[in-house]
Amino acid sequence: MDLKSGYPFWAVKNGLLATFPPLDRDARCDVAVIGAGISGALIAHELARHGHDVLVLDERDVAWGSTAASTALIQYEIDTHLSDLARCHGLASALLAYRACVEAVGMLRAIAKHWRDAGWRDADSLYYASRARDAKPLAEEFALRRAHGFDVEWLDAARLRERYGFAAPAAILNRPAAGFDPYRLTCRLLQRLQRDGARVVDRTRVDAIRARSRDVLLTTREGLEIRAAHVVVAAGYATQRWLTQRVAYNRSSYAFVTDPIDPALLGPLADTVLWESARPYRYLRATADHRLIVGGEDDAIDVPARRDRRVAKKACRLLERVREQFPTLPLQPTFSWAGTFAETRDGLPWFGAHPQYGPRVLFAMAYGGNGITYSTLGAGLLRALIERRTHPLKALFGFGRV
Known part of the structure; x- marks a missing residue:
């Protein structure tokens, strides 16, 4: 395959x-x-x-x-919101899955730390509303996570812009998260x-x-x-x-990586995973050598030849969107690629x-x-x-x- x-x-x-x-x-x-x-x-x-x-x-x-x-985006958050998972399987099962994933980040850290060249980097995860209408369900998700003891912080539009330098209606800052070289x-x-x-x-x-x-x-x-x-x-x-x-159903996801960027210019992005509420979502994270990996633009293509032909166009779209979000960053893609991934219903x-x-x-x-x-x-x-x-x-x- x-x-x-x-x-x-x-x-x-x-x-x-x-x-x-x-x-x-x-x-x-x-x-x-x-x-x-x-x-x-x-x-x-x-x-x-x-x-x-x-x-x-x-x-x-x-x-x-x-x-x-793999772009090795490590976080405890599941693509399905805690609230949606609770409606599907019950709150107790949803909490079990989310809490287990919190523990898994620490377990994986303990394994990866044996090899310094694995590039493990602890990070926060910033999950932001892509559109104004996403802010309300995001606030409800935040309240549910906080009520059950997850390490979360709410950022409104003003605080989000002040701390991270981009505009969005609101965001949940989650801990823990990480990235590494898989x-x-x-x-x-x-x-x-x-x-x-x-x-x-x-x-x-x-x-x-x-x-x-x-x-x-x-x-x-x-x-x-x-x-x-x-x-x-x-x-x-x-x-x-x-x-x-x-x-499960196979799909394709696309990504590119930049040249190294001065950590002073990356600012909080050096230690933060960003992803959004839109589906399919766009995300980015920094590597150990201060590059940015940007991914997303997922589609339902599961034919390798068709996926091959889409890599360059998808990378350009990702680049345009990140430049709109962070216009002062010197984003110079060096490599772009695509990979098969699969989704389950829940x-x-x-x-x-x-x-x-x-x-x-x-x-x-x-x-x-x-x-x-x-x-x-x-x-x-x-x-x-x-x-x-x-x-x-x-x-x-x-x-x-x-």
Whole structure:
């Protein structure tokens, strides 16, 4: 599956950072993780550090799919408002999801901080009203978050302009948030896994998954077999191909990155993630080397050739809008790209067993704008399922939810 177009910044910046040999013989393991992007790496890391014999496989070079195109916008806020999620699943479940995502930011920080070159930067998240009519629902969302203990601050139009230098009807300032280099962290995690005795193989495509009573048999394109007590399918947006049930819808998102900008000119943008109430939304964040990543202009295109042709035009639109918002910033795009992403109906991910395969085949579908945050949570959830323990997110993130 062709998951990206153009020149994703992390791939250009880092080059081919880590390679692993393809599988060359039959294998056995406790858990086989299909997919060596950021989700697969976080899940394998969680399992291996708790004593599971893990084998990670990817049909490409590791981290070379959606992870290389990710803008790594890390925040606890879900694309679905807390109030809307409460109407869908009840307030208790909505609060459970939001609070878990708050914890996930800290969990991910603890992992990323092991590697200084992963570019982790703590930040605030500024969620602003795109239009005047969005201010009222935004105020209601703010009141609900504040009433339940989230670290939020309300900014009216005057305070917003004073502190951030742009015009909008109102905004919620949320904590915590962050950004980092997802490609580099994925490679570092997989390299550590290999050093600690786990097996990581790339350029190895799994063509068949056969769930049996006591194990799962994987067959590769070359005819090799892997027998695993459990399998985790963490193949990103290509995971849908393993399910007959349609559980998400693929879309395309676009982004560009600027040349480095003087931190004095960036001001508060150096430590703030910005995103808006319009859907699809536009967002921006700074990198560790003081560039701005700007993303958005999402569309329903899921044809790689059509997505390829749209990259330049979409990047120009993003640039025009950011220049209107911040006319004094020297915005010079250096690379632009697009990538596939997927959305679920309620903005929540899918983690766990699906009836099509039974309990030994687990899925990690960290879809939506919170994909990396979801994967951090999903790693613990999947480990609990493998170890036959309960987990508070099992029902809410599972395939049984309505």
